[in-house]
Amino acid sequence: MMNRRLFLKSTSLLSFGLAVIPELTIQDLSPKLSYEELIGKGTPKLFGHGYKLREEANDAFIKLSAEALKSDIRIQVVSSYRSFEHQKKIWERKYKQNINKGLSPKESIKKIIEYSTIPGTSRHHWATDIDLIDANVKQPRHVLNPTHFEGDGCFSKFKSWMNEHANAFGFYLVYTDKKDRKGFKYEPWHYSYKPLSKQYIKDCQKLDLSTIFKSESLIGCEHFSEEFISNYLNENILDINPELL
Numbered sequence: 120m121m122n123r124r125l126f127l128k129s130t131s132l133l134s135f136g137l138a139v140i141p142e143l144t145i146q147d148l149s150p151k152l153s154y155e156e157l158i159g160k161g162t163p164k165l166f167g168h169g170y171k172l173r174e175e176a177n178d179a180f181i182k183l184s185a186e187a188l189k190s191d192i193r194i195q196v197v198s199s200y201r202s203f204e205h206q207k208k209i210w211e212r213k214y215k216q217n218i219n220k221g222l223s224p225k226e227s228i229k230k231i232i233e234y235s236t237i238p239g240t241s242r243h244h245w246a247t248d249i250d251l252i253d254a255n256v257k258q259p260r261h262v263l264n265p266t267h268f269e270g271d272g273c274f275s276k277f278k279s280w281m282n283e284h285a286n287a288f289g290f291y292l293v294y295t296d297k298k299d300r301k302g303f304k305y306e307p308w309h310y311s312y313k314p315l316s317k318q319y320i321k322d323c324q325k326l327d328l329s330t331i332f333k334s335e336s337l338i339g340c341e342h343f344s345e346e347f348i349s350n351y352l353n354e355n356i357l358d359i360n361p362e363l364l
């Protein structure tokens with residue numbers, strides 16, 4: 120009797136591969152991300168046609184898309200899973216562009232984090248978050264522009280539909296247009312699969328960001344003060360749709 124519980128716990132890792140003990144399924148296979156997966160350096164199993172999501176998020180996304188089609192909206196993924204290396208390329212490209220335009224390192228960093236994350240902290244690392252548009256309308260040149268998602272904008276119908284239906288499928292807007300929200304600007308295209316990401320954001324808060332940035336010798340990271348990193352955590356990572364916290 121002693122230690123059935125302990126025994127189950129200690130074998131739960133093994134049973135990942137075997138999946139033979141049904142009573143373990145809910146409790147012990149709960150969505151916990153490894154440190155590597157949390158910062159985009161893992162090798163998660165990903166699903167999707169033309170995009171990459173975790174299985175559970177993908178299943179929900181397929182259902183969401185099928186429902187949207189009934190209203191003539193063809194949901195298209197612009198961006199889904201991104202690795203650390205991918206995010207690092209984005210960071211370096213933007214950083215160098217800004218410096219070449221004459222911005223100081225601090226100004227450059229400030230500008231990048233209006234829309235882009237520091238590598239290691241992107242929600243896209245988790246494979247639960249996606250940038251979405253409607254492929255059934257004439258496409259503008261730059262699809263991810265907030266003005267397209269309101270008023271007469273081409274994705275306005277899509278956005279209204281999502282406002283009404285996305286939550287029922289587990290998808291929530293992350294960077295809302297709530298007045299006084301800090302951090303990343305309004306992104307009407309960026310949705311997160313809450314049943315998974317709500318746990319991941321908790322794990323993310325335990326990361327030692329300063330050490331991660333330095334050990335990756337990220338370009339510009341010598342300008343990250345402790346204060347900057349703490350503000351980044353509180354504003355860019357945590358000042359999001361409260362439903363996702």
Ligand SMILES: [Zn+2]
Nearest residue numbers: 198249250309
């Ligand atoms: Zn996004």
